[in-house]
Amino acid sequence: MLARPQETLQSGEAMSNPIPADLQATLDPQRKSWIDSANDAACGFPIQNLPFGVFSTAGNANARVGVAIGDSVVDLAVLHEAGMLRLPAGSAAAQDVFARPALNDFIALGRDAWRSVRVQLSSLLARETATLREDAGLRQRAFVKLADAKLHLPVEIPGYTDFYSSKEHATNVGSMFRDPKNALLPNWSEMPIGYNGRASSVVVSGTPVRRPNGQLKLPDQERPVFGACRKLDIELETGFIVGRGNALGEPIACEQAEEHIFGMVLLNDWSARDIQQWEYVPLGPFNAKTFGTTISPWVVTLDALEPFRVAQPAQEPQPLEYLRHAGNHAFDIALEVLLRPEGASEATTIARTNFRHMYWTMAQQLAHHTVAGCNTRVGDLMGSGTISGPTPDSFGSLLELTWNAKNPLELKSGGTRGFIEDGDELTLAGWCQGEGYRVGFGTCVGTILPALK
Amino acid sequence: MLARPQETLQSGEAMSNPIPADLQATLDPQRKSWIDSANDAACGFPIQNLPFGVFSTAGNANARVGVAIGDSVVDLAVLHEAGMLRLPAGSAAAQDVFARPALNDFIALGRDAWRSVRVQLSSLLARETATLREDAGLRQRAFVKLADAKLHLPVEIPGYTDFYSSKEHATNVGSMFRDPKNALLPNWSEMPIGYNGRASSVVVSGTPVRRPNGQLKLPDQERPVFGACRKLDIELETGFIVGRGNALGEPIACEQAEEHIFGMVLLNDWSARDIQQWEYVPLGPFNAKTFGTTISPWVVTLDALEPFRVAQPAQEPQPLEYLRHAGNHAFDIALEVLLRPEGASEATTIARTNFRHMYWTMAQQLAHHTVAGCNTRVGDLMGSGTISGPTPDSFGSLLELTWNAKNPLELKSGGTRGFIEDGDELTLAGWCQGEGYRVGFGTCVGTILPALK
Numbered sequence: 001m002l003a004r005p006q007e008t009l010q011s012g013e014a015m016s017n018p019i020p021a022d023l024q025a026t027l028d029p030q031r032k033s034w035i036d037s038a039n040d041a042a043c044g045f046p047i048q049n050l051p052f053g054v055f056s057t058a059g060n061a062n063a064r065v066g067v068a069i070g071d072s073v074v075d076l077a078v079l080h081e082a083g084m085l086r087l088p089a090g091s092a093a094a095q096d097v098f099a100r101p102a103l104n105d106f107i108a109l110g111r112d113a114w115r116s117v118r119v120q121l122s123s124l125l126a127r128e129t130a131t132l133r134e135d136a137g138l139r140q141r142a143f144v145k146l147a148d149a150k151l152h153l154p155v156e157i158p159g160y161t162d163f164y165s166s167k168e169h170a171t172n173v174g175s176m177f178r179d180p181k182n183a184l185l186p187n188w189s190e191m192p193i194g195y196n197g198r199a200s201s202v203v204v205s206g207t208p209v210r211r212p213n214g215q216l217k218l219p220d221q222e223r224p225v226f227g228a229c230r231k232l233d234i235e236l237e238t239g240f241i242v243g244r245g246n247a248l249g250e251p252i253a254c255e256q257a258e259e260h261i262f263g264m265v266l267l268n269d270w271s272a273r274d275i276q277q278w279e280y281v282p283l284g285p286f287n288a289k290t291f292g293t294t295i296s297p298w299v300v301t302l303d304a305l306e307p308f309r310v311a312q313p314a315q316e317p318q319p320l321e322y323l324r325h326a327g328n329h330a331f332d333i334a335l336e337v338l339l340r341p342e343g344a345s346e347a348t349t350i351a352r353t354n355f356r357h358m359y360w361t362m363a364q365q366l367a368h369h370t371v372a373g374c375n376t377r378v379g380d381l382m383g384s385g386t387i388s389g390p391t392p393d394s395f396g397s398l399l400e401l402t403w404n405a406k407n408p409l410e411l412k413s414g415g416t417r418g419f420i421e422d423g424d425e426l427t428l429a430g431w432c433q434g435e436g437y438r439v440g441f442g443t444c445v446g447t448i449l450p451a452l453k
Numbered sequence: 454m455l456a457r458p459q460e461t462l463q464s465g466e467a468m469s470n471p472i473p474a475d476l477q478a479t480l481d482p483q484r485k486s487w488i489d490s491a492n493d494a495a496c497g498f499p500i501q502n503l504p505f506g507v508f509s510t511a512g513n514a515n516a517r518v519g520v521a522i523g524d525s526v527v528d529l530a531v532l533h534e535a536g537m538l539r540l541p542a543g544s545a546a547a548q549d550v551f552a553r554p555a556l557n558d559f560i561a562l563g564r565d566a567w568r569s570v571r572v573q574l575s576s577l578l579a580r581e582t583a584t585l586r587e588d589a590g591l592r593q594r595a596f597v598k599l600a601d602a603k604l605h606l607p608v609e610i611p612g613y614t615d616f617y618s619s620k621e622h623a624t625n626v627g628s629m630f631r632d633p634k635n636a637l638l639p640n641w642s643e644m645p646i647g648y649n650g651r652a653s654s655v656v657v658s659g660t661p662v663r664r665p666n667g668q669l670k671l672p673d674q675e676r677p678v679f680g681a682c683r684k685l686d687i688e689l690e691t692g693f694i695v696g697r698g699n700a701l702g703e704p705i706a707c708e709q710a711e712e713h714i715f716g717m718v719l720l721n722d723w724s725a726r727d728i729q730q731w732e733y734v735p736l737g738p739f740n741a742k743t744f745g746t747t748i749s750p751w752v753v754t755l756d757a758l759e760p761f762r763v764a765q766p767a768q769e770p771q772p773l774e775y776l777r778h779a780g781n782h783a784f785d786i787a788l789e790v791l792l793r794p795e796g797a798s799e800a801t802t803i804a805r806t807n808f809r810h811m812y813w814t815m816a817q818q819l820a821h822h823t824v825a826g827c828n829t830r831v832g833d834l835m836g837s838g839t840i841s842g843p844t845p846d847s848f849g850s851l852l853e854l855t856w857n858a859k860n861p862l863e864l865k866s867g868g869t870r871g872f873i874e875d876g877d878e879l880t881l882a883g884w885c886q887g888e889g890y891r892v893g894f895g896t897c898v899g900t901i902l903p904a905l906k
Contacts, residue, residue: 158611159653164736187731190677191668195736196649196743200612200828201701210702212825215644215773224643226773229825248654248745249663249905275825278640283617283648284737290649290827292701320668320679372665372682372728373905374743375653452702452826 019306023115026050026122027307029435033125034133037070044431044440045069047125048307050118051298051441052103052263055149063101063152066144068298068442069125073149076117078142084132085120088113102156103299104379107243107262114243114262118303151297153204154265155241155379160197160293161369162237162269162383164188165360167313169388172400177277189317192360192368194385197269198290202381205266205296205444211422211451212291214275224278228451231273231405232420235386236337236396236428238355238441239267240362241299242380249373254325257363258302260376266296266335266428266444267383273399273419295381296428296444304439308332308432312361319364322371329361333441335387335430337396342423342447344413351401353389355430422450472759476568479503479575480760482888486578487586490523497884497893498522500578501760503571504751504894505556505716508602516554516605519597521751521895522578526602529570531595537585538573541566555609556752557832560696560715567696567715571756604750606657607718608694608832613652613746614822615690615722615836618645618813620766622841625853630730642770645813645821647838650722651743655834658719658749658897664875664904665744667728677731681904684726684858685873688839689790689849689881691808691894692720693815694752695833704823707778710816711755713829719749719788719881719897720836726852726872748834749881749897757892761785761885765814772817775824782814786894788840788883790849795876795900797866804854806842808883875903 025031026048032039033047045051045068055073056063066073076098079085087095087109097106107114124132132138164170167184170193174183187193203209211232215224243262246252252260269289276288312330333355340347360368365382386396395401398419402408405418420426426448430441478484479501485492486500498504498521508526509516519526529551532538540548540562550559560567577585585591617623620637623646627636640646656662664685668677696715699705705713722742729741765783786808793800818835839849848854851872855861858871873879879901883894 159651185734187668187670187677187734191732193732193736193739195739196651198612198649198827199652200830200833201826203701210826213704214825215640217640223770224640224773226775248656249902251666251905272825279644279646280735280737281638281640282733282737283646284733284735286647286649287821287825287827290822291825317676320677322679368740369743372667372725372740372744373654373663374651374740377653380653449702452704 020115022119023303026118029437031122032127033069034127035070035072035125041436042438043070044438044442046437046439047122048434048437049300049304049439050121051300051304053154053298054101054103054152055144056152057144057149065098065100065103065106067121068146071146073144073146075142075144082138084124085117088116101152103154104156108378111243111259114301115303118301151204151206153202154297154299157199157202157379157381158377159380160199160202161194161380162197162385163192163194163360163365164385165192165358165365166385166388166396167359168357168390169386169396169400172388172395176404190320191323192365194365194369195284197293197383199381201290202293202295205294207294207446208449209270209292209294209446210449212272212275212287213451214272214287215278216274217278229272229275230419232448233271233273233398234337234420234426235269235271236335236351236353237267237269237384237386238333238430239265239295239381239383241265242376242378242382245377246370246375248375251370251373252366254323254363254367257366258329260366261302261362263299263301264305265299266430266441268294268426268428268444268446269383269386270294270446294444294446296442298442300439300441305331305432307434308439310356313357313359315359322367323364325363329363330356330358331432332356333430333432335428338427338429339411339417340425341411341413341415341421346413347427348412350409351393351395353387353394353396355387357389358384358387420448422448424448473568475572476756479571482890484575485580486522487580488523488525488578494889495891496523497891497895499890499892500575501887501890502753502757502892503574504753504757506607506751507554507556507605508597509605510597510602518551518553518556518559520574521599524599526597526599528595528597535591537577538570541569554605556607557609561831564696564712567754568756571754604657604659606655607750607752610652610655610832610834611830612833613650613655614647614833615650615838616645616647616813616818617838618811618818619838619841619849620812621810621843622839622849622853625841625848629857643773644776645818647818647822648737650746650836652834654743655746655748658747660747660899661902662723662745662747662899663902665725665728665740666904667725667740668731669727670731682725682728683872685901686724686726686851687790687873687879688722688724689788689804689806690720690722690837690839691786691883692718692748692834692836694718695829695831695835698830699823699828701828702826704826705819707776707816707820710819711782713819714755714815716752716754717758718752719883719894721747721879721881721897721899722836722839723747723899747897747899749895751895753892753894758784758885760887761892763809766810766812768812775820776817778816782816783809783811784885785809786883786885788881791880791882792864792870793878794864794866794868794874799866800880801865803862804846804848806840806847806849808840810842811837811840873901875901877901
């Protein structure tokens, strides 16, 4: 599972837009920080990561932009006010972008600004740089322990789209609910199938999620009944955040699509399978999904993921021209799902997989999303679709892991699970394994509350 | 087609929340305005209507809130600044809600504020009130001719949902593409089927719409081809604007749902039928719809529609309890669709129908949307779904009117149409016919540009 940064960077060099040298330096596996906790090989927030988020504290309830480093958050509003972070000239109107409760205004400054801030932060936090390290007063004001930070939804999400881009997931679902011999529908191999999700109910990790009520069609009854979902499930996904939008009627070309992506999060697309099965024909899932979608609080930038770029799976048939792109567009991101029943001291890892298995790339998703003219906006969230790997322990949903509850999972803390029970805590985790460091996504956690009576 | 205000108001009296007397007075069919053009029986903006919108002018490019009256727009920002419109106490932070480029902040003040402003405006504009009529200076500043106003999208739309609530439409589509003997799917009669639409591409009437490109699956070819949509269509719909949201996990009861609705617009859900047919299984329409949705610029409040409340069609089977509401929840809104080819002097009316035919009510749609816990927000747009009546000339899409181009429509200006051609101008119009006056929705217009090459 070790990434091979040299090899993948070489393939990156063949791209039309090579990585600038100062940005390349932020990816150096040898770079260390003067914040010791960031240098622990098991820490997900080393100096190579620098993910962006929004936080507040007991002492300062104003939500503001921060970057995770080691066991801490660095407050960019404080650094900027102290003159330690410069924004590109011409963005005078945006000089307080870090003192805001969402990343959108910072992201809207554009890729040069994201990269400039990354380069400046990497330098300020590097072991050999004294500026901030030796300024005890500023350090005191600019750093907060992660344990003391309240993390907020990192972006205001104007639009949420969810794709369906894992071949293994689509095949599993098709086998279970349609025809095992023709599990993949004919359109699946031709385009990254997606649908519009509900942006209002996207919540940040840690927000409890209430089991939904809805219409359930029981096999022995003529009409549906109303009641609490009996087949509550997760979907292990990642999501990307749009960093540069496009105007209505002006599609994004596949080759340029990654330039429109700010970064990635973990995403749990909570799903009520029984509600879904009754409602989804012909217009797709609705109440089965709109009761909540959880994302992780830290946005890992596409720049930080560059060393983990790998080839996507071969695509056969070759996609239509608007979906073609040269080079490598998958990323080697290890993913796992943990389930901990209420009151249990131990969680069970119920799935392990990798984002690199995804058939359709994020670039292809964005190109397809806009090809008919649809506009996207800064902060739009695009879910990958459930990420299932090739083996039964790598499936990204309980539906697949238990094959619709036919093969319940054994939990370490005792008991079994077909689907999620009240009080269960579900955690998604993800990281890229570098040589001697990990670029982590943190976790994406949600605990299920009982349905309303 | 004449409404019977007396009869329907009587049924309204039986409701748990009777209309306050001052609001009732604004609905008096006898009330006239000192703005003469508003008293013309054919004018859609009489003093009984008072729809809200957002406009700017050549002399003042700042978009701001206005109300249509006769051939004019009254500038609420000017009236408010002049002290002629009071907002409810306690909304000090919102004292400039009319000087903003969207209605959201005004709507967020709540129903008491909407009603108070309606009552004040109705009084100020009534023939017998001299205050504004005799203040020549203020009149000069506060009124703009509709012909001189640029109309903007009236609300910022956080979320857009589209329903599928006309039985006739669902039956027609099911007959064409599935099984004529079982045209209605079993879930259709149990719930207002809906799906999440794309909010970013909702545009105001008058915005040109570009024909989308996409994947087309031709019957004689193994694989899809990429190209311009060949079956471009309209969907005649109305939409309602959420006036009061609900928190995540806290459903809106059907009996209270209308209190959450600010008002209604006309909505054209442009649809690429060929793209739709290839992409929509299993997750619903996506690129077939996301390239553009047009709404009319004036939001007609639910209060203004009160005299046109009528009984909805009988629902069989009786809906589950969470979808039940006593009283009348349909509205008698006459609707029509006109098509004018590029350069033609004359438009052809291609469909005439009425909103009262809709099987599921707006209240039921909102109750269903939130029953699993989904939150809604001020400004959310909820489309009715295509409104088709019982007769072939009352269908709300070309797909149905021409039965998938098998029976092309004859145009008055010459030629025929199976689907929409480049340069065609499509207009939706709607109004409620009172005794001696019309509560109009204005028009919802779009002209089709050729696809990108």
